[in-house]
Amino acid sequence: MQDDIITLRVVRRDAHTNEIAVIDLAAVDGGELPAFEAGSHIDIHLDDGMIRQYSLSNPPGERHRYRLGVLLDPASRGGSQAVHERLHEGTEVKVSVPRNLFPLDESAPHSLLLGGGIGITPMIAMAYALQAEGRSFELHYCCRSREKAAFIDELESTFGDALVLHFDDGEPSQHLHIETVLAAQPADTHLYVCGPTGFMDWVIGVTQKVDWPKPRVHSEYFTAEVDTSGAAFEVEAVASGVTVQVEEGMSIAQALKAAGVKVNVSCEEGVCGTCISEVLEGVPDHRDHFLSDEEKEDNDQIAVCCSRAKTPRLVIDI
Numbered sequence: 001m002q003d004d005i006i007t008l009r010v011v012r013r014d015a016h017t018n019e020i021a022v023i024d025l026a027a028v029d030g031g032e033l034p035a036f037e038a039g040s041h042i043d044i045h046l047d048d049g050m051i052r053q054y055s056l057s058n059p060p061g062e063r064h065r066y067r068l069g070v071l072l073d074p075a076s077r078g079g080s081q082a083v084h085e086r087l088h089e090g091t092e093v094k095v096s097v098p099r100n101l102f103p104l105d106e107s108a109p110h111s112l113l114l115g116g117g118i119g120i121t122p123m124i125a126m127a128y129a130l131q132a133e134g135r136s137f138e139l140h141y142c143c144r145s146r147e148k149a150a151f152i153d154e155l156e157s158t159f160g161d162a163l164v165l166h167f168d169d170g171e172p173s174q175h176l177h178i179e180t181v182l183a184a185q186p187a188d189t190h191l192y193v194c195g196p197t198g199f200m201d202w203v204i205g206v207t208q209k210v211d212w213p214k215p216r217v218h219s220e221y222f223t224a225e226v227d228t229s230g231a232a233f234e235v236e237a238v239a240s241g242v243t244v245q246v247e248e249g250m251s252i253a254q255a256l257k258a259a260g261v262k263v264n265v266s267c268e269e270g271v272c273g274t275c276i277s278e279v280l281e282g283v284p285d286h287r288d289h290f291l292s293d294e295e296k297e298d299n300d301q302i303a304v305c306c307s308r309a310k311t312p313r314l315v316i317d318i
């Protein structure tokens with residue numbers, strides 16, 4: 001995996017609003033970066049073993065930089081604060097090569113891109129990609145106010161009529177009326193949504209209410225609440241020969257780590273997929289946003305950073 005880690009340098013940092021840092025990372029030697037597709041993210045390796053995912057927001061054809069937009073989120077577990085405090089122009093930082101868990105569907109005749117707050121970042125790269133390919137799309141950006149909106153000048157000048165802005169403090173008529181927007185879409189439109197959990201749950205909930213086909217709904221949670229409530233259970237990590245008790249309030253990963261088992265985790269919020277492990281016995285209580293509904297129904301994989309057990313015992317391949 002270490003082969004996938006590269007050291008980059010912050011070559012530019014701009015404040016978009018007082019809460020959002022827009023950061024350009026480039027190769028230390030100024031050379032070309034690994035290519036990325038729209039929807040990709042990179043893992044930023046911060047000190048203390050903290051790893052956080054950030055979507056790339058620049059045009060996917062670019063090879064000279066990866067551009068991130070990082071919201072200083074007081075509710076976060078320290079990742080965004082560490083980025084804001086430590087990544088200044090000239091700072092070197094270890095990152096993963098880009099990974100795409102949120103790709104565009106190449107067959108879509110029209111793409112509906114919905115970004116809530118800082119969830120606009122992957123949508124910008126998607127809009128650039130669709131525009132470059134001459135494909136039909138519309139980009140909706142929901143924000144608390146124009147003052148709190150990052151990238152706004154660039155979006156307005158680049159995407160013109162394909163951009164629809166929705167400000168919470170604006171006229172009710174310009175708020176996002178998601179049912180109306182969905183009803184107006186051409187046949188076979190694919191929807192992409194990213195933003196705060198409440199925003200995404202709302203949009204996805206409406207798609208379910210109006211029977212929008214699930215294969216045409218694409219989402220990426222960049223942060224999520226982890227619910228570790230529920231009864232204690234036992235986990236046997238067969239490959240390690242270790243059995244642990246997972247108490248309420250702790251995760252399987254934490255219990256295994258405390259017992260000396262190496263567990264690969266990244267986001268620790270059930271959104272990135274790094275910790276997915278095979279389930280050999282028992283029934284998981286899935287609490288992640290990474291596995292699809294179908295994968296969850298199969299019950300043969302589990303996100304050990306957040307999911308729990310419906311049975312008193314789980315056997316997993318760690």
Ligand code: FES
Binds near residue numbers: 267268275288304
């Ligand atoms: S570590 Fe990201 S899903 Fe578990």
